[in-house]
Amino acid sequence: MTKQKIVKSVSHKTPEPQKASEDALACLPVSFATRGVRTPFTTKTLRYARVAIGKSGRSMIMLPGLAGGLGTYELPLDTLRDVFDLSVHDRMLFDRLLELENIRPGTVLEHARAVAVTGVGGVELARTAIERDAYEKSSRELGQLAVLHQALLQLGGSAVQDMQREELMTMEGQVRARKALNRFASEHKVANDTIIDSLGEWSKMIAPVGLELDGCQGALRVLTRSLRKFATDIEEWANSEQSDFRFMAGRVSSATKATYKHALLCVEEVDSWNGELGKVLTDWEGAKQNIGKTIEKLWWLLDGWQEMIDLWQKRPVTDRAKQREIIEEVASFTPVLPIEEITKDEQQFWVDIRVNQMLWAGELRKLGSGEIDADMVDRLERFRRQSA
Amino acid sequence: MKVEDAGKLGVSQLGQLFESLSGSEIARFTRAIESDRVDPKLPLPHEAILQILRPRLASLKPERYPTPMRQFCDPFEDLLTSAEPSDKSIRISRSSLMPIWGVVTGVNDPHFSEAMKEIEAAAAVRDSAKLAIAESKLWKAGARIIEDQIARSQEGVKEERALATRLGSRIHLKAFGEVGRILNVGEEIGQVRARFPSAPIRGLDGNDVTWLRDRFVEISQSKPGFEPMFLLAVLARLLRPSELFKLIRVLSNKADDRTIEKTNLAETGDLIIDLLAETVSEIEQGVGTGKDEAHILSLARWYASEFTRITREFKIRKDGRWGEKLLETRRRVSRALADTMFGATPERVIDALPKMEVRQGPGSGAKGLARPLFSQDFDYEKVLAAEKSAEAIAETARISDVLAAQSSAAKAVVELKKKLNQIGRAGVDGMGRLAPEEIPNAQRNLMATVRLLEIVDGPEDADVLRRRGMSAIRALTSQKAS
Numbered sequence: 001m002t003k004q005k006i007v008k009s010v011s012h013k014t015p016e017p018q019k020a021s022e023d024a025l026a027c028l029p030v031s032f033a034t035r036g037v038r039t040p041f042t043t044k045t046l047r048y049a050r051v052a053i054g055k056s057g058r059s060m061i062m063l064p065g066l067a068g069g070l071g072t073y074e075l076p077l078d079t080l081r082d083v084f085d086l087s088v089h090d091r092m093l094f095d096r097l098l099e100l101e102n103i104r105p106g107t108v109l110e111h112a113r114a115v116a117v118t119g120v121g122g123v124e125l126a127r128t129a130i131e132r133d134a135y136e137k138s139s140r141e142l143g144q145l146a147v148l149h150q151a152l153l154q155l156g157g158s159a160v161q162d163m164q165r166e167e168l169m170t171m172e173g174q175v176r177a178r179k180a181l182n183r184f185a186s187e188h189k190v191a192n193d194t195i196i197d198s199l200g201e202w203s204k205m206i207a208p209v210g211l212e213l214d215g216c217q218g219a220l221r222v223l224t225r226s227l228r229k230f231a232t233d234i235e236e237w238a239n240s241e242q243s244d245f246r247f248m249a250g251r252v253s254s255a256t257k258a259t260y261k262h263a264l265l266c267v268e269e270v271d272s273w274n275g276e277l278g279k280v281l282t283d284w285e286g287a288k289q290n291i292g293k294t295i296e297k298l299w300w301l302l303d304g305w306q307e308m309i310d311l312w313q314k315r316p317v318t319d320r321a322k323q324r325e326i327i328e329e330v331a332s333f334t335p336v337l338p339i340e341e342i343t344k345d346e347q348q349f350w351v352d353i354r355v356n357q358m359l360w361a362g363e364l365r366k367l368g369s370g371e372i373d374a375d376m377v378d379r380l381e382r383f384r385r386q387s388a
Numbered sequence: 389m390k391v392e393d394a395g396k397l398g399v400s401q402l403g404q405l406f407e408s409l410s411g412s413e414i415a416r417f418t419r420a421i422e423s424d425r426v427d428p429k430l431p432l433p434h435e436a437i438l439q440i441l442r443p444r445l446a447s448l449k450p451e452r453y454p455t456p457m458r459q460f461c462d463p464f465e466d467l468l469t470s471a472e473p474s475d476k477s478i479r480i481s482r483s484s485l486m487p488i489w490g491v492v493t494g495v496n497d498p499h500f501s502e503a504m505k506e507i508e509a510a511a512a513v514r515d516s517a518k519l520a521i522a523e524s525k526l527w528k529a530g531a532r533i534i535e536d537q538i539a540r541s542q543e544g545v546k547e548e549r550a551l552a553t554r555l556g557s558r559i560h561l562k563a564f565g566e567v568g569r570i571l572n573v574g575e576e577i578g579q580v581r582a583r584f585p586s587a588p589i590r591g592l593d594g595n596d597v598t599w600l601r602d603r604f605v606e607i608s609q610s611k612p613g614f615e616p617m618f619l620l621a622v623l624a625r626l627l628r629p630s631e632l633f634k635l636i637r638v639l640s641n642k643a644d645d646r647t648i649e650k651t652n653l654a655e656t657g658d659l660i661i662d663l664l665a666e667t668v669s670e671i672e673q674g675v676g677t678g679k680d681e682a683h684i685l686s687l688a689r690w691y692a693s694e695f696t697r698i699t700r701e702f703k704i705r706k707d708g709r710w711g712e713k714l715l716e717t718r719r720r721v722s723r724a725l726a727d728t729m730f731g732a733t734p735e736r737v738i739d740a741l742p743k744m745e746v747r748q749g750p751g752s753g754a755k756g757l758a759r760p761l762f763s764q765d766f767d768y769e770k771v772l773a774a775e776k777s778a779e780a781i782a783e784t785a786r787i788s789d790v791l792a793a794q795s796s797a798a799k800a801v802v803e804l805k806k807k808l809n810q811i812g813r814a815g816v817d818g819m820g821r822l823a824p825e826e827i828p829n830a831q832r833n834l835m836a837t838v839r840l841l842e843i844v845d846g847p848e849d850a851d852v853l854r855r856r857g858m859s860a861i862r863a864l865t866s867q868k869a870s
Contacts, residue, residue, distance in 0.1 A: 088850050091847070119771075232410070239412075320587070
């Protein structure tokens with residue numbers, strides 16, 4: 001691809017001021033797909049970048065990742081290496097992303113983890129990825145057992161009410177369980193194996209959310225819960241701040257709470273199916289689609305939040321000035337919800353967050369901690385000028 | 389829970405309880421405890437409870453219950469330090485507070501006692517206007533008491549020793565005098581704190597500078613001689629001391645620092661540079677212990693940015709009053725970094741990776757082939773520390789021109805690159821002889837070398853090494869599979 005072609009496809013989407021006032025909603029991404037998936041590049045200039053499938057079906061990268069919409073640079077993903085000096089970690093991630101046909105938070109995370117565990121991005125990144133992978137693996141395995149146990153208690157009748165979850169790990173326990181479930185299958189005219197298969201499929205499917213039981217909570221459930229604590233922490237922190245930071249932190253806290261509410265609805269929906277296993281298993285194909293949709297929505301809703309929480313968690317304990325810088329960064333890059341996912345009543349709230357974000361991101365640039373952003377804009381502009 | 393029940397709980401129970409309380413509940417609880425401490429009605433271990441609350445309070449920063457001593461310390465709160473300040477430091481040690489307070493209250497000055505009572509009364513009814521009046525009275529009386537005490541101590545050696553005895557130690561004498569001088573401008577500092585309630589102040593804009601200039605001019609008319617104390621308080625509240633040069637530039641019509649000693653601002657400029665010198669001492673101490681390069685880096689970065697800002701804000705000349713002092717600090721930084729950051733640290737980076745000299749593995753026999761380099765153990769902790777050290781070296785090298793440490797930085801970086809490349813090459817070359825079970829470990833060693841090389845030399849050569857290493861591993865696995 002020639003540089004000219006690349007430049008044509010680089011669009012700087014900041015509209016004229018009068019256009020923004022005409023349609024305030026223009027500053028919000030339309031859908032999750034247009035908001036894109038947060039991609040954990042380590043190259044400083046690519047912080048908070050998002051990857052999405054563009055209108056033409058081509059993978060695009062959005063910078064500086066301000067959740068799509070206003071003030072975001074967009075360029076085809078495959079041109080990324082022509083514009084930026086990528087870190088070795090990012091080169092590996094980039095190679096994988098280019099191959100991805102389906103850009104979703106779950107798949108991007110999977111690839112990002114696969115790169116991180118190699119250690120190419122440093123020991124800390126590798127360690128976090130390994131720990132999270134291990135936790136998810138164990139919650140998935142324990143969750144599968146718990147799902148089977150739950151199914152037994154709900155559907156297996158009085159004969160298996162005394163069974164403990166641990167017994168399912170023994171051969172004898174499995175035989176007992178199978179017998180009990182066979183009874184349910186024949187009563188509801190479903191093939192025996194189908195019930196077992198569906199249960200297996202079910203437990204795998206809900207693994208990212210998991211169950212509300214100790215050790216069985218999936219990553220998305222944990223993250224949803226972390227959102228609530230994050231909002232409270234930030235609110236508490238802001239109490240002693242001056243008005244500007246209180247305002248900024250207040251917006252972060254409200255945005256977090258608003259996202260939490262949406263996420264909680266999804267988690268509750270998954271849990272409500274858990275309570276009606278019989279219904280789900282007798283029409284597994286139908287239920288599968290609905291559950292899949294809800295979990296996918298939850299992935300998108302929470303995309304980008306883990307980084308915000310991690311950033312806050314790593315704050316220095318006493319250095320207030322540094323803590324403020326972190327709040328500024330979190331405020332500037334808090335993921336906004338797209339128009340499709342919010343009600344009319346919520347629109348003004350998110351527009352307000354988004355408009356303020358642009359001011360804060362500007363401040364971040366001015367104050368030096370965001371010099372990288374200025375550098376990035378400079379590179380993009382230079383690239384465009386050179387190729388014109 | 390009722391406040392009176394707090395005394396019945398153990399430390400860990402209290403800790404757990406406080407964890408579960410919200411910010412506003414903690415603030416209310418603290419206020420209740422502090423209020424009871426002034427006039428105890430409940431048999432509570434006030435201090436112990438407050439001690440447990442302290443970490444949470446540091447993050448919450450709720451409005452504290454006004455006590456005479458707390459209000460007395462307000463004007464110099466930003467100058468307080470828990471560490472032992474050096475002779476030249478502008479800081480006041482927290483350990484000096486009680487001795488000073490003891491001497492000031494021990495005088496039984498009627499005005500001071502009256503002000504204390506008024507503070508307690510105003511605090512009990514939460515009357516901030518009355519509190520402000522009482523504070524001002526307290527500061528004035530406090531300043532006068534300290535002045536009198538110092539004047540008397542200067543009458544002779546015996547008198548001086550007597551004051552030192554009352555303070556408990558001679559080391560508090562300096563802080564005693566400083567507190568007295570600051571209290572003279574307590575009211576004006578109060579105005580600064582009201583204008584900039586959130587410390588530290590991030591930056592001064594044009595309006596702030598004008599406002600501060602007006603206060604400075606007022607003080608120079610009403611309390612001549614105390615201007616530097618006012619500026620000192622402002623300085624302590626600033627995130628970056630160099631910001632104060634904005635004010636100095638407005639107040640002084642001099643173009644550079646050669647003639648600055650003729651103005652009353654000279655002392656303040658000295659203070660800023662002394663503050664910078666404190667950072668330099670910290671760098672030297674940090675380097676001395678040689679443990680945390682990341683910390684030294686943050687100090688060096690801070691120093692470099694302050695140095696640049698000062699020289700940009702004000703024309704500092706080599707032969708000027710501040711120029712000489714400033715360059716002396718830079719010489720010290722340069723020396724400290726050359727000695728260790730660029731001297732010993734590169735060795736520590738290399739030390740985390742497989743050792744080139746350990747060629748013979750157990751059981752390989754005297755004439756046998758050397759064990760592949762990357763089959764050696766991988767130590768997460770060591771590599772993590774090495775990454776941090778390498779980052780510190782690379783970052784410091786980037787600002788070495790400001791620190792006048794280019795040559796030692798360049799030498800360290802070149803040396804480190806050379807060694808990392810050697811290890812990388814030798815490691816990849818030996819990969820063909822890896823046993824299958826050694827592959828995961830070898831990959832970790834490879835990636836650690838890649839990462840370290842990238843930190844000091846950028847991604848290009850590091851990526852080539854990674855590709856070479858990964859294709860060696862691929863060849864090995866496909867060979868083993870077939």
